[in-house]
Amino acid sequence: MSKIAIVGAGPAGCSAGYHLAKSGHDVTLIDKQGFPRDKICGDGISIESIQSISTMGIYPHDIRKLASEYAPIHHFFLGVSNRISHSEPTTLEAYCIPRLVFDQLLYERAIDAGCCFLTQSVHKNDWQRQGLLDAFDTIIDARGVSAGEVTAIAIRAYWMVKRQDLSETALAEAQIHFDRSLGVNGYGWIFPVSTQHDLVKLNVGVGVWLDEYQTLNVNVIQLFKQFIQKNKAAQQLLSKVVSQQPPKVFPLATAKKGNKVADGKVLRIGDAANLTDPLTGEGIANAVLSGFYVAQAVNMSRTPAVTAENWQYLYESHFEADLRAGLNIKAFRKFSFMNYLLIWLMKQSPRVAQQVSHAVAGVVPYNEVMASLKY
Template sequence: MSKIAVVGADPAGCSAGYHLARSGHDVTLLDKKCFPKDKICGDGISIESIQAVSIMGIYPQDIRKLASDYAPIHRFFLGVSNQIYHSETTKLEAYCIPRLVFDQLLYEKAIDAGCNFMTQTINKNNWHHQGLYDAFDTIIDARGVYAGEVNALAIRAYWTLNRQDLSQKELTEAQIHFDRSLGVNGYGWIFPVSTQQDSIKFNVGVGVWLDEYQKINTNIIQLFKQFIQSNEIVRQMQSKVVSQQPPKVFPLATAKKGNKVADGKILRIGDAANLTDPLTGEGIANAVKSGFHVAQAINMGNSPDAAADNWQYLYESHFEADLRAGLGIKAFRKFSFMNYLLIWLMKQNPRVAQQISHAVAGVVPYNEVIASLRY
């Protein structure tokens, strides 16, 4: 049995803590805030994320029973702002859930598994000064995006509308709008996140990549306002809004090449390891899965060095190929016509539409989608 510190109690940290505690390790879960705590993000829980949290014993029926706010997602919409779009039904169900609700479910699972929880702020990477390095056999860095390499920005706002002003499709559809004003790879989104009452809450936002954002002479809040004003679908929805919260900005640490996830007895997971999807910004699935695999790495190793080698190997085996494929698609989209062509192909070919939608929903990895579209 090892003495392990998991620093950060978001989905990655709670997943690692859960699996390690269940394996018999002495696990201390540290976070700078007490639960329940909110996190600014898009609130999308992909089909892949739903599958990942099932390994922690959280199933769709648990979400429907325990989550106070949630929205089942049955359709995925991809479009180029004001030009072309395609909406595809998925057989499997995804969700949008406010992170205040979702993260609480994972935290409770980790505590029930035997994790000890402490509030403590860990500044930068000074593990020695704060006493953690000598006190624990292994340290799992799950501090999130600020411990990783920030390479994207996003902004979101919550809008509330009346159910009577919305169609059933709008209540169950996650929309992504590619928009050139947000950069080559920039996009906006509309996600329902709470549909169980007469007042319906939506998460509306935009995401931009830093290398593109630096070329745009407009701050991100203004970009968000421009997206709302220029996109016809979003503008129509805004006309029905009965209340809205101020937008909030948050960073993203998306995938990067040549990623090293282990440094001696420090093992990085989730956003701290830049495991966020480089196309959609979805980070929960890989966060939860990285927690499971880092626990495997520790359980299979007989020393901290062996655990570090195991974790680097498991990262390369389970994550790197798909993340590289996503980076390749992102690079290919630098051509201005690619987003339009992608949606056009989806409208023309049902198989292409299904494959692309499944990739966005997290059912099929990007590298498998690319291979399948060749035939």
């Protein structure tokens, strides 16, 4: 069996570590921070993400039993700020979970599978100087966005609201508001992330794509404030807030075409491989699944060169078509009326509403959505 270093202990790294350790490999999981540790993000765990973590033996009943904070999601809301909106219920359950809590669950599963953990900072493309290339047969780069190509910026803040001030729907609804002030593809979100107590925690934020942000000429924190000031749903919520944390900025490495995910003994997964959804910014499902498939590439290969070739093949087979479809839809939405038209169609047709909501939740691949809407 191989001696493997996985650099980065987020969802991608922990998934790869879990599967490789289970396969009998000697796995060292390296991260610059110890656990538990927070990660700034939207905290959304899509239906596809819930399905993906089942490969690590984590199921919804485990989340309800082990997670100290979580919010089951039964409604997906899409809207154009202050103009038109649609909320679609789903029988398939998603979650919103603070990453401080969620990443800890995955980390513990990887350690239980047999991974050894090491706290160490590994600088970008510095494998040789730090001795990793000589010490390990394979290096899996799971360092997240710091190792990928940044294509978007997001801002997140936590708000606390009394449970009695929220409707039952609001306690289980993930809201996405397209907003022209954030660019054609930019959006704001309102997600409940902890609903077990009298005070409910909400994750409120905005996401903007760099190619559009450069034309907005507005400070990114100011964009967040503008969204809060102008969006009626956010304003109504703000009037009920009993405490709030200041907004924090974080980068995203969304999909790009012609992506190479292997370089000799180094295999990139998760955000390091730009596997984040190019439309929603959701990266956990692809991160976890990339850990699963990179383990397959290692297990089916006899040499590092063959491992790299197999991982590139599995990436292209399982991820590239859907990511390309997402990029094409993103380009198609350059016309701002497309967001309005999409939601109008959802309001007119239950079938369209379900298909679009399931695409946002990761149940229906993007490359199947357009074809399915024709029938």
